[in-house]
Amino acid sequence: MTESSNEKLLDSLLKLQEKQRLEFSIHIENQPFVLNDALIEKSSTPVTSPTLRGGVYFSDTYVYKIKGVVSDSTIIPLLSKTMLGPNTEFSDILVNTSAIIDSNKADISLHTNLTNSIQSSSKIELNLIILRAEKNSIESDV
Secondary structure: OOHHHHHHHHHHHHHHHHHOOOOEEEEEOOEEEEEEEEEEEEEEOOOOOOEEEOOOEEEOOEEEEEEEEEOOHHHHHHHOOOOEOOEOOOOOEEEEEEEEEOOEEEEEEEEEEEEEEEEOOOOEEEEEEEEEEEEEEEEOOO
């Protein structure tokens, strides 16, 4: 998917979530978890031009993010394997949803990196940066 079509898909999801609640699932090491209260945002970054930060990852002048909550505590040991810090590289985390875009029902996959998590006794709040989005149309003229 090209940069512009990736951005177009993410902008479509931003507008769509204003009108309806989208259901998301998150997949780490092929284990699915429900991602509750998920919200996609587009925000600016502190860089003034696209750059490679620390020789580790690329940063543009804006970034798409998704925030959400997982109530299943079995995700906790898997999270440490995905973050930069304990590891030398980020691991991609797949976030999936379905939506009707341009009159077609589509499965949408968001490839993300975990930037931080906040744990409490009953939930884990996740903040992820969206690297790219993929759309797979599954029905026409819905």
